[in-house]
Amino acid sequence: MRGVLVTGGSRGIGRAVAAAFAEGGDRVAIQYADRRSDAEETLRQLPGEGHALLQADLSDPAAAMRLVAEAVTALGVVDVLVNNAAVAPTADTRHPVADTAMADWQRIWRHMVQVNLLGAADLSWAVARHLINRGAGGAIVNIGSRGAFRGEPDFPAYGATKAALHALGQSLSVALAPHGITVTSVAPGFVATERQIAKLSGPEGERLCRESPFGRVGTPAEIAATVHFLASSAATWASGSVVDLNGASYLRP
Structure with missing residues (x-):
């Protein structure tokens, strides 16, 4: 039984990831902002016992150390970190360069x-140091985005941060393999989370489906299944990989 910290676990992909680990017999700490x-609904749905709910604002530089310490206290150990929390593309975070004021852009x-x-x-630093100090192996899985490769013209910061997250993961894979x-x-x-119901049921839904x-x-469950596998010992040789999960809607070289 492993201890698993899932950030952004209140709904969507994070909820599905938490469920996948709990169904596999692990104890899960769910971070929410x-x-x-x-x-609380995510926590209620998880099978098994020993799960925890932890609040943290990840925009606060002090949050990561506190969150990991709280997760260790709640679970006993943290063996797996899933970096899922993100500021997502929404109407409020749209910032195309041609019509966004500098103050909003910044x-x-x-x-x-x-x-x-x-x-x-x-969080990756804190969990990695926790594992190193224990002399234990473990896994970090980052939830990136197709937008890191194909571009996000209306949300360039989102595309850039997801590309950087992929690059961070590859650097850490080399550093932490020993x-x-x-x-x-x-x-x-594109994933059919609760946040996307209106978009999928509206005029844009058909176009989004045609991309694949x-x-x-x-679906969130499809993403969660791959995340669960990547955190397993069977996926050790996949370390350093960025796995595309887009239904052949975007093929990169």
């Missing part, structure tokens, strides 16, 4: 960098 009722960029990249980097710690990333395409030759978008 401000959607406590959703996070505000959105800095918030996305702080959460999507620096928060994940700090300690028996694997680091991988997944790059999902399967004629649909991905």
